[in-house]
Amino acid sequence: MNSVGLAPHRIAGLLAPAVDRVFRAGMLAGRDGGGAVLAQKYGGMAATGFLVDLRTRLAAPGGSVDGPGFAAITRYQDPVSCRRALDKQVAYGMLHRGADGTLSASERGAAFLSELYQVHADVTEELWAGHDERVTRMVTALGRLLSYALVLADEEADHPGSAFTAMAPPYEPDGTPSGVLLLNRLGTLRYHRADAHAAAWAAAGHTAASVAALPAGPERTAIELETDRRAAGLYAALGAEERLTLLADLAALPG
Template sequence: MSDPAVPGRDPASDAPSRNVERVELPPHRFAGLVAPAVDRAFTAAMCAGRDGVVELSSRYGGPAASGFLVEFRTRLATPGGTVSCPGFAALTRYQDPAACRRALDKQVAYGMLQRMPDGGCCATDRGLAFLGELWQVHARATGELWAGHDDRLTRLVTALGRVLTYALVLAESDEPGAFAALAPPHEPEDSPPGVLLLNRLGTLRHHRADAHAAAWTAAGHTATSVAALPPGPERLAIEQETDRRAAGPYAVLSAEERLAMLGDLAALPG
């Protein structure tokens, strides 16, 4: 419904008074705004599937048998997919390396993972069977959590697909990291939109994690020291540098598309 025109006045002259301005949301600003929205939606979906994952995991030996399969599912479920030794180190950069090696040893002992000659890992047939069931668990969980949001899911899946595709192009010149270890996410043809969104969000989070690691490394920190860094100018500077480094893939979207992504993520239940 349009506003009535004022008699004797050019309607175009009303534009300034309506306070309508073009949205300016450059990639570096968007990177900082979208990160918590991505985290919220991803965490909500993972929490929605938690009980199902616990039940599934119990049939395969429990969390000690399946932890890395869940974390690295978007690569390990890919036919022939492996997580390299450098990729494993990047994905677990905030954890104790010795503890991670012990956890990996346990999952190898349970017959879920197999070590590769380079120190990396891949899923065994038993691990692949687990991942096939995990996809079903996540399909049910996201289908219930995001029921009635089909159009929103379609927009988000499409936009994130463009962002991740461009991120892969940009990553060709970067040092291998967590993003390269898991991207592109495995997407079987029958994957419902909720699963596609969950795994694209998860993969995108690793892109920001790499940007954050690069930012604190450039500032002279380690994973341990940056975790202990209190709020203040130094932490703010690292976060701003993280936004700058994470911004590249979002250039593929227009400012209006970035705003729409923020709105769609905010509107998802969870």
């Protein structure tokens, strides 16, 4: 086994597209498997959009996302458009927004999120049927990664504007099915890499807009490599063989 290829910075780069693929497959299945109908029940995407994005924090009793955290989560979106969308969701009675910009779910919003968790339970059970052992193994590995990432974040003096710390840990009430655990832990892991990517392009003198327009080439490659380096720390929580197993398990999941 080539342990060099499993170094933390290497596995960070290899896992990113695999994590994206599986997460997006789960979310797409949720939308097509009842999520869109559920959203219409509560007023459509205009009423529920950010609740879906922030579900793993706002579903928690007392869960909230502060202003800097929300800005980090939506760093590639137009701030004016985000504010208008939030205005609508507050007006629909789905979200509460504090004077300082902190967001939380209303009672109606919490009811929507409870039903959304059930939709995701149903669709992931079907999507990943026959992969129970693999899903359970990944849930365990991802739990260790996220726990270690939180420890690393807590060791920093300050981490304002972090999407990961805004969204971690994901809300996992007792009895949450393995498919939902996997989906939401993958989603939270993506925020960890998103922060690493933002730090990498900011260090290279870019903004969210300029890096989005950056063409393929040496500069983009350098930013991606720096992203891998910055995202690598949490993978010390897994041994080299465990990292390879996680990559193989993700590759084997349909979607």
